[in-house]
Amino acid sequence: MEPIIQIRDLRKFFGKKQALYGINLDIMPGQIIGYIGPNGAGKSTTVRILAGLDERFEGTVSIKGIDVKENPLAVKRIIGYIPELADLYDVLTPMEFLMLIGRLHDLEDQQIEERATRMLDFLGLKDQLHQRMDTFSKGMRQKVLLVSGLLHNPEIIFMDEPLSGLDANAVILVKEIILRLVEQGKTVIYCSHNMDTVEKISDRIILIAEGKVVADGTFQELKRNEGDTLEKLFSQLTGQPDFDQLAEGFTQTFNP
């Protein structure tokens, strides 16, 4: 089977500062890839490059055989991107916003309306379809954002903290949706700081630290002992100090 995403020697610079140090990855279709790493490790930078949002990088990246740098438009047609902490035009209603997004993906108005209504209905926003989003909670906006990334039925979906702001029930639902999407043959690149979720839903976990891949494999392959959790592995692999000691030091501030 051919990899759906191929990354070769990916390097990224912000001015003189190097953010990515020659990343090489092959990602197979129909998988959930947990793409994790500490803050500033280069996760969002990688995803932005893969989604065709940033063409200023070194190396080659291809999605379904399409070179991202040479043909970002073709890539954008087959991917869905759900950014982290994205701003929305909150004076629009969800339907108006999704109508815009759908039209930009060349969908027919009727198709957009039907899909958006159904998707938002399942996410519990049926009654808010025609309400302006400026009164929406963070979770409600996140649901609209989620639909905006899936509306055009993409083959590959990049999700950057998609569960942010969602309540417990919505989290369960979205996780189930992700699993169903993968059952349909879609590929999901899932970035998150929530190790528990990543551990549970990912077919493969890629851990990045300081712009380099430091671990790559299934959770079973990555864990060293039977009792290991992804959270624990994450701390070990990213070289974090002893948290017990840090917490003790912090709380001792009141008793010098």
Added chain:
Amino acid sequence: MNKLLLGLLSLFSGFWRRMDVNPVHLRNILAVKLKMDGRRKTAFNYRQSAQKKEVKGQDILMMFMMSMMGLLFMLPILLFKQSGTGMFILLSGWMSLLTLTLISDFTDVLIDVRDNYILLPRPVTGKTLAISRILHVFFYLVKLMIPFSLPGMIGIGIKFGLFPVLLFVVLILLSVLLTIFVVNLLYLIMLNLLSPRKFKEIINYFQIAFYALVFLGYQILPRMMDFRSQGDVNLLEKIYLWPLPSVWLAYIWEIAFDFDQPWTAYVLAGLGLLTPFLAVYLVTTVLSKNFSQKMFSIGEGGGAESAPESKGDLLQSPRKSWSSITGVWFCASKLERAIYAFTWKLTGRSRDFKLKYYPNLIMLPVYFVFAFVFPMTRSESDGLAALRQSNIYLFGFYFSMIILLSGLTMLQFSERYKASWFYRAMPLAQPGLILTGAFKAIIVKYYLPIYLLITLFSGFVWGWHILDDALLALFTILALTTGIATLTNHVLPFTRSWDEATRSNIGFTLLTMFCAGLFGLFHYFIANMGWVIWILIPTAAALFYLAMYQYRKTSWKQVKWE
């Protein structure tokens, strides 16, 4: 200045304690609020804030501008034979200015819901919070009051002596109290009647209306006053002006100089003396308490579950809206239509866009009538006939281009500019269609209706033979603006912060205005040559089409993001 005000506040620590207000908390809250004011965009410091620097001389700049205004408003007192009328004009101007400032620059402070989350969870008494809010507004106004009243104090001191100076200061103070009361009352009434979202929308329209009203005042009042012949008219005697608080206060001034006044003067002066104190009582007890409660409801009531659905929104399916109907007429591609509808909706709902653009829509036709048409009708014995013989309507047509230019320029900006991430995320091959779609929305939604209004007005005054001129001017303006936009304007709509608005494309505006002036002049000379006009109309229309065709071809390489 802030230190001085805070120092004065500390002098009354005992008084605050007796009022169940914690003076330390009060001082700390106010110190932070005043510091935040210094970093906030206002009508006075917009340019400096746009450069994202904290401006040390900001207070000085504001004071200088207020002194200039004070100097201007002082003139009627010194020049008019009826000094009471002069005082009425000064106080009216001052109170309008204060109200405008409170509404336009201070609304965000008055309804700052962040207080609910930052201050309310702290161990601060409700009364301390309420008083801090009122004092914050009061301090802000005091900072305006001192420089504004200084020229008046000097002028009055020279002309009338020391006692009138003291009286003037008292009147200014009373006017400040009254203004705070009026604005508070207005907000409270609206908060009681409207949902939080509607409240914010109404405030927005109120701001736009107020800007327009002040502009109209500038145009109409001098014509009503006619300084040369009516400088000695006593406006205080006009019964229709008596509901104005500035009349009540001016009567105090009038009575101080001459006790021999009708009983109505004493009643109105009494109102002037009593109402501010009644206002203080109401503001500090009843209103401030309700205000805080209502404020909390703004912050808490933001949940969509509790927000009533707008009937219009529910009934309006995207395909039936005006933007969808006209989009089909004017846009060739799907992408262009999508951006057209998006721009149509967003411009109509973006607070900052409306605040900055809508006053232009009102002012321009008004300015055309008052600046060009009225002077003509007054200068001749048979003014209307002289007007009809002139081609002055052409000024209206070409002048209207400002609406198009300012719309096109302001289109780049948005308070939600970060939401433009989707342009990059979507598979958009031809960004030129984004530019033309947005530009067409501005033309159809804003420019054409105003142009139609000017044409209708001109048709009624000059006769319908002007229609050929209207068509030629319209196509010339459209071709010119589109042509120059094709060359210089490649910023996608809503992608820049309003903070960058001062760095907008001034070159584009000046170049277009210059060219429009040239074409307008040319049109003026050929206005009576009907056949030439009819040849030029299709030519201008064809040029407009070609310019739009070129604009549509703008590539990603030409698009400016910063």
